Amino acid sequence: MHLHRYATGLLAASLLLSPATLSIADDPDAAKTKPADGKPAATADVASPHHAAATADQEKLDPKEAAAKEAEWLTGTRQLTFSGRRSGEGYYSADGSQMVFQSEREPGNPFYQIYLLDLETGDLDRVSPGTGKTTCAWIHPDGKRVLFSSTQNDPAAKTKQDEEIAIRESGKQRRYSWDYDPQYELMAWNRETEEYTQLTDAEGYDAEASYSPDGKQIVFASNRVAYERELTPKEAKLFKLDPAAMMDLYIANADGSNVRRLTDTLGYDGGPFFSPDGKRICFRRFSENGATAEVMTIGIDGSAPQQLTNMKAMSWAPYYHPSGDYLIFTTNLHGFGNFELYLIDAAGKSEPVRVTYTDGFDGLPVFSPDGKQLSWSTNRTASGNTQIYTATWNDARARKLLGLDASQTVDTQDAEELGRQAASQSHADFKPSDIMRHVDYLCRRELGGRLTGTPGEKAATAYVAAYLENLGVKPAGADGSFFQNFEFTAGVELGEGNSLTVGDESFKVGTDWQPLAFSKTGEFEPANIVFAGYGVVAPGSEEHPVQDAYVHLDVEDKWVMVFRHLPADISAEKRQHWSAYSSLRFKAMVARDRGARGLIVVSGPTSKVREQLVPLRFDGSLSGTSLGVISVTDAMAAKIVKAAGEELAELQKELDSGEPAMGFDLGEAKLTAKIDVQKQQRVGRNVIGRLQVGDAPSDQAILIGAHIDHLGTGASGSSLARDDERNGVHVGADDNASGVAAMLEVAQYLTDLQRRGKLPAKRDILLAAWSGEELGLLGSDAFADKFYDLYPQVPAPEGHPPLSLYPAMAACLNMDMVGRLREKLVLQGIGSSPVWNGEIERRNAPVGLALTLQTDTYLPTDASTFYMRGVPILSAFTGSHSEYHTPRDTPDTLNYEGAAQTARLMGLIARSLATADDAPEYTKHTAPQQQVRAQMRAYLGTIPDYAAGDVKGVMLSGASENGPAAKAGVRGGDLIIELAGRKIENIYDYTYAIEALKIGEEVPITVRRGDKELKLKVTPGSRD
Incomplete structure (x- = not known):
């Protein structure tokens, strides 16, 4: 099946959430349940003690709060199915293009039937014959067969349908919401012949089947043993009360032959699925009395069973992520009627992690084959009926909270293969579909936002290198490869040696205090503490007097406590004037220049900050300061000032006016600290290829580049994500998957010209995908610094500015954010050479783009790296937008036709530069x-x-x-x-x-x- 893998007694749960008059036929979540504790399924008037206890503990969140929490996991949530009384158990085909599901929508039949939905066209076909009961469908990996369980061959099928209709019309309820009809058999439907093949023929309930990844085996659940042998008195008693008590797992060949039993445990074993590698099976195991269930895995031969959860609740419906690294499942841990989705790692080492927070039923979760989407059954619909929902899945967050290495999702060999396939499938001219293909790969969620130095960046660069190599481009990186590595500081983290005491009291790092990223590290001997208000020192102006929080305050070799921001009640004009002197860097500098040993920053009760402690966040600069800088909580600061007879809240209230106030000593207590902040070193890598036009590399080259990195999950300060998007993967479709895709299109065009003998170039063409751009042009700068080491055959420049790369690098064409063409394409850097106006005029004639030409040469992109080294630059840009640096910068927002046109223009310009007799002249400008x-x-x-x-x-x-x-x-x-x-x-x-x-x-x-x-x-x- 898998919808009736709902937990024991779910009918009771559904009735707790619904009017007492609701019949089981009206409630979508009550359709497939079984009794708990040996009792009949509960009705509106009867609930077991277990149900009652769970209900009392039921957790409900404010809908807005629930939505915000879910948005960290799920984006673009939408309802997929609408028709019929209810639908559920949607499972994807192996290629992700189809979904098979069950739904009560067939006229004259109150039971589920099986339907196949084409996710590309929206076409819907009924797979089952329309008679009898059906459940639990699965598409064969070849896409030609559909497996499901059915009573279609039961001679009494039509009679049972009529009886069910009569019961529902009468308003009565059955004893069991799911009867485990022994007429259920496994069926396979052939899409080409539309014929059915019965795979099992044993008395008993055979269902919940799925194919193995290679399509050679079937795993299913069955209580057939109860009909095959004499039961023990205990078994017989449980089976009479609950037919599911004798359910176990079985495995068979895909044609139904060679059936083998995998489990033999009293209690409901069901809902099995193969792991992505086909080596294990996940399932859920109910206790004997059906009150609880836990998530299990087992080998395909029945060996090595492992219990993953121990939640002592109804935890069921497990499903593997395509990586095989973790599973998603359903549990009612937060209240019997409140089923939520949770995660657990495949080894069962992590604590379960909660995904959904919406009150009601969320269950039967399924990942799409690429791991980008999650589908599940839920009654969060307007009607309260269960339907199938889908959303984009945050795999990076799952890995982070489960303690998994993100590299496990990113296979560089797979990336290389996809790059080679893309090269073989691409067209020599500029096709929007080719741009789309590249963007689609670079924006895959498993790449995690392509943050520099991460496995996602490594996979993205592997894709580009494989693509270029397949075009015939030669490697031009370090050591004969396509890559150039560079080391950089990616962030900071607390070391293990942090400690702090004030007087005799110790305070806990991360709870009471923590250092700032730029703090001096090491041991700090005991020193007194003074208070300096907001710590603002600002020069005077015609409108504002001089401000000096340190007037007559001796801070020599002492710790200085200051409030974090600016006074809350000062005028807008004064706030604007003081703002330049209010940063923590500036306040630390002021304290340092007055001889202070350290700076203590407190937010204060009136600051209305989300977090009292300043986050330990790398600000992009490796430069520190020569004094300790720490952040403390309001409570810790209040203790310190109280020792001097002051109240923190009163102090801040007085200072918020902005009126001058004298600082003072904070008593005899001394602060002793050890500060340990560790830098996180990582290695990023560029991709560099050479389209060589002669027998040997030329002395001059044209560079065509685009940065490939982006923001990861936006942990850096440059993310502009809204609160409800925080920690979401920033896939960077426009910034800058679009630029990389355009660069690859130019590469395809130029290599095709060369192959056809239509590129009489006089200089080579370097093709580069830079990393580290978002962190400060790190990759392009590393390349420029090592240029003459990488290419020792190139003669050093003479008569040019120091650090110049010209004329060895004759020109640089850059593409950064070229995916949002609207009215005009912006071409920047025109002022770097007199050649650009004429080149653009000629090469745009056949393209016909509306253009805006900008002379600026100091640009916030990699082109600046080369302009500063004497190279003429031309950078293409289609403009900023509200999705910039947010998770909303996604492939569906791009103008692929416009990106292809932009690539064509830059390709024509590159061709002209490569074939010209002379390198473009360089024009130097002062920085605007x-x-x-x-x-x-x-x-x-x-x-x-x-x-x-x-x-x-x-x-x-x-x-x-x-x-x-x-x-x-x-x-x-x-x-x-x-x-x-x-x-x-x-x-x-x-x-x-x-x-x-x-x-x-x-x-x-x-x-x-x-x-x-x-x-x-x-x-x-x-x-x-």
């Missing part, structure tokens, strides 16, 4: 003001290298030509360590130092160039 990340009047014209790594200071990737810094002698590769007498340890120190500069007033700047320190003078310019 709007590209500077801070709101500052003073302007130096320096361009920080955000991928520089763990350095004390600010590494520069360049200095704008004719800017103040360039005029002072500062250049790319310099490390700024001091500005205007202020020590510079990180980008934040540098930003705030610039804020304090006076326009036109010369100040000293110290840089480290190689092993030398250079003291220079710079005169800030104005941005206004």
